[in-house]
Amino acid sequence: MTGEQSRKLKAGSRVYWMSDPKDAGTVTEMTWFGVVIKWDNRGEQSIMHNDMSAVAAG
Secondary structure (H helix, E strand, C coil): CCHHHHHCCCCCCEEEECCCCCCEEEEEEECCCEEEEEECCCCEEEEEHHHCCCEEEC
8 A cells, every 4th residue: 555545544444464364464553654553463563654565455
C-alpha cells in the first residue's frame, strides 16, 4: 500500500505481508509517522507510512 493508504488505516485493521493471508497482522496503533502492527506469527513491528509497500489491507 502507499503512504496515503496507510494513513487511512485504523487500529484494529487487518493487514497482510505481501498479500499473503497466512502472514497476517492487526494494526494496534496509529502514530504521526506510521503504524504499529502486531503480526499473528511474530511480535509487534513499527512501519513508517511511506515504507508500507509490502503490506496490503485485509
